[in-house]
Amino acid sequence: MDVIGIFNYGVGFVIMAGIYAIFALGLNIHWGFTGLFNIGIAGFFALGAYTAALLTTQPPDPAQFEDFRFGGNWSEIGYLDLGFDLWFFLGIAAAAVVCGVIALVIGYVTLRLRDDYLAIATLGIAETVRLFFLNEKWVANGSKGLYRIPEFLGHVVSPENYDYLYLAVVLAALGVVFLAAQRAVQSPWGRVLRGIREDETAAAASGKDVFRFKLQAFILGAVIMGIGGALFAHHIRFLSPLTFDPLLATFVIWAMLMVGGSGNNRGAVLGAFVVWGIWTGTQFLPGFFADPNLRFFMIGVLIVAAILLRPGGILGETRRIARGADRE
Amino acid sequence: MANVPASGEAILQVRNLVKDFGGVRAVDHCSLEVGAGAITGLIGPNGAGKTTLFNLVSGALPPTAGRIVFDGRRIDGMGLHQTFGRGLVRTFQIPREMKRMTVLENLMLPPGGQLGERLWASWFLPWQIKRQERRIETAALEVLEFVRLAHLADEYAGNLSGGQKKLLELARTLMAEPKMVLLDEPAAGVNRTLLRDLSDSILAASVERGITFIIIEHDMQFVMRMCDPVIVMANGAVIAEGTPAQVQQNPEVLEAYLGGTVQGGAVNGGAVQGGAAVGAA
Numbered sequence: 001m002d003v004i005g006i007f008n009y010g011v012g013f014v015i016m017a018g019i020y021a022i023f024a025l026g027l028n029i030h031w032g033f034t035g036l037f038n039i040g041i042a043g044f045f046a047l048g049a050y051t052a053a054l055l056t057t058q059p060p061d062p063a064q065f066e067d068f069r070f071g072g073n074w075s076e077i078g079y080l081d082l083g084f085d086l087w088f089f090l091g092i093a094a095a096a097v098v099c100g101v102i103a104l105v106i107g108y109v110t111l112r113l114r115d116d117y118l119a120i121a122t123l124g125i126a127e128t129v130r131l132f133f134l135n136e137k138w139v140a141n142g143s144k145g146l147y148r149i150p151e152f153l154g155h156v157v158s159p160e161n162y163d164y165l166y167l168a169v170v171l172a173a174l175g176v177v178f179l180a181a182q183r184a185v186q187s188p189w190g191r192v193l194r195g196i197r198e199d200e201t202a203a204a205a206s207g208k209d210v211f212r213f214k215l216q217a218f219i220l221g222a223v224i225m226g227i228g229g230a231l232f233a234h235h236i237r238f239l240s241p242l243t244f245d246p247l248l249a250t251f252v253i254w255a256m257l258m259v260g261g262s263g264n265n266r267g268a269v270l271g272a273f274v275v276w277g278i279w280t281g282t283q284f285l286p287g288f289f290a291d292p293n294l295r296f297f298m299i300g301v302l303i304v305a306a307i308l309l310r311p312g313g314i315l316g317e318t319r320r321i322a323r324g325a326d327r328e
Numbered sequence: 329m330a331n332v333p334a335s336g337e338a339i340l341q342v343r344n345l346v347k348d349f350g351g352v353r354a355v356d357h358c359s360l361e362v363g364a365g366a367i368t369g370l371i372g373p374n375g376a377g378k379t380t381l382f383n384l385v386s387g388a389l390p391p392t393a394g395r396i397v398f399d400g401r402r403i404d405g406m407g408l409h410q411t412f413g414r415g416l417v418r419t420f421q422i423p424r425e426m427k428r429m430t431v432l433e434n435l436m437l438p439p440g441g442q443l444g445e446r447l448w449a450s451w452f453l454p455w456q457i458k459r460q461e462r463r464i465e466t467a468a469l470e471v472l473e474f475v476r477l478a479h480l481a482d483e484y485a486g487n488l489s490g491g492q493k494k495l496l497e498l499a500r501t502l503m504a505e506p507k508m509v510l511l512d513e514p515a516a517g518v519n520r521t522l523l524r525d526l527s528d529s530i531l532a533a534s535v536e537r538g539i540t541f542i543i544i545e546h547d548m549q550f551v552m553r554m555c556d557p558v559i560v561m562a563n564g565a566v567i568a569e570g571t572p573a574q575v576q577q578n579p580e581v582l583e584a585y586l587g588g589t590v591q592g593g594a595v596n597g598g599a600v601q602g603g604a605a606v607g608a609a
């Protein structure tokens with residue numbers, strides 16, 4: 001690779017790491033601050049991505065479908081008429097709203113119950129979303145996948161330079177999400193979440209409506225994940241149910257949060273870059289070592305090492321020291 | 329239950345309250361009234377159902393049967409945060425501090441009506457929130473001063489000693505604006521000198537702020553000094569009620585402490601010590 005090649009690789013890397021950082025921030029709201037055990041991130045990932053993709057893609061032109069061109073059965077592909085050609089930002093907003101509404105429903109049902117129920121429900125929603133897009137071919141072309149997902153402002157920049165534009169979009173989104181998450185968790189709202197994480201009963205005895213705050217946190221985290229999913233869709237521009245493999249869409253994000261520092265938003269972002277760096281970097285290892293299964297194994301080892309050596313993650317949660325009038 | 333509390337009318341009425349845990353009936357048709365502004369002692373042998381009664385009244389657990397009226401409204405069926413909202417605050421016998429939050433943060437949690445607890449406000453009104461935070465922080469530091477924990481304000485609550493955690497429990501109730509406070513063994517593990525200050529401050533809160541207290545305590549000296557009336561529970565029901573002196577001489581009470589219950593042996597020391605303390609007072 002020449003210098004420009006390496007540079008372009010770096011740009012692509014930061015785009016993906018930035019998108020993952022958004023997911024890590026969402027998971028941090030769930031787990032890091034509130035103690036909500038979401039093991040179905042892939043579900044929100046897919047929902048966000050598909051929602052944005054379907055809303056911004058043009059209605060399909062039958063002539064473009066391979067099935068049709070190669071004599072496929074039109075009565076089958078005839079259903080395939082989703083695509084609304086809406087504005088990029090509307091797609092992102094819709095992805096956020098859809099994930100938020102699904103989180104509201106799941107949370108409303110499970111957050112009053114024991115903690116395990118939320119875990120099971122999130123796992124269930126991830127699988128349900130995957131099967132839905134796999135089996136309901138009329139929505140997003142099933143396992144053959146959804147392509148033709150448009151680039152944001154694709155006509156403005158030449159294709160070679162498009163990644164620079166999208167890099168700016170992703171970093172701007174990451175910045176906004178980071179600031180919003182940071183303000184939220186540093187406010188009394190975040191203090192209530194941490195109180196709930198530490199001891200629900202004590203938080204309730206301090207007058208806090210635990211269910212309401214848990215529901216809000218669950219929705220906010222899911223909304224952030226929806227935004228991440230939408231940005232991912234416009235970057236990859238091809239979605240199939242296989243894209244949302246739990247390993248890459250749930251497990252890796254957990255790894256990022258644990259390695260970077262649960263309960264610290266800077267740690268979540270850092271963890272995303274570190275783990276994504278290791279994940280993508282290891283593919284350049286020679287032969288045998290670049291095997292994906294081995295790489296996942298290495299990520300697993302990394303998490304265990306992080307938990308043993310630095311239980312709080314690289315950055316970890318920081319103690320919030322009072323400003324105190326007398327100490328100022 | 330002949331003695332009606334001397335001070336004011338009942339702020340809390342408990343009627344035929346029952347709580348079953350599987351086969352165990354922890355509270356068995358318990359009825360009592362607590363007068364507004366009084367400091368009522370709640371004593372009884374281990375396993376008498378005192379803590380369970382607190383759990384029912386505060387809404388930490390739903391009752392199996394019976395009714396609870398607080399300040400003119402039924403509160404049975406309400407949750408912990410709802411009774412808190414009506415001005416009923418409780419501590420836990422085994423402290424429940426938020427470990428990975430500082431002592432100060434633990435105390436900044438309870439005050440009601442915090443603007444910053446609204447998510448949208450955290451985004452759009454940071455300055456208003458900061459101002460409110462400063463007020464709450466000042467109040468929390470005052471309370472910490474009061475329970476002698478000010479030097480630990482920035483320490484993680486999980487790092488406090490057992491006695492310090494009990495003080496933090498008490499401090500938490502002071503951060504709310506309660507009408508009634510339920511204290512579950514506030515004196516356990518707290519040193520004598522500090523205990524005297526705490527008693528004084530509970531008395532002051534009662535007199536100056538008109539807060540009603542119910543105090544579960546095995547330390548008879550403390551109960552005799554602080555509480556009037558005293559309610560005695562055994563086997564989930566109230567067996568006696570009256571002034572400390574009346575209760576001390578009640579044969580049923582002595583019976584409950586010395587014989588009767590399975591755990592009676594463990595309580596003997598307490599009862600004897602209590603008797604000695606009254607004799608000395």
Ligand SMILES: Nc1ncnc2c1ncn2[C@@H]1O[C@H](COP(=O)(O)OP(=O)(O)OP(=O)(O)O)[C@@H](O)[C@H]1O
Pocket residue numbers: 349352353354372373374375376377378379380381421
């Ligand atoms: N969550 C629970 N599950 C099952 N049994 C319980 C539970 N809580 C209390 N009990 C039982 O109810 C009875 C009363 O317990 P409780 O804690 O109310 O006693 P107590 O009067 O506070 O005693 P102590 O003075 O030792 O604190 C005991 O027999 C106890 O084992």
Ligand SMILES: [Mg+2]
Pocket residue numbers: 378379380421
């Ligand atoms: Mg008890």
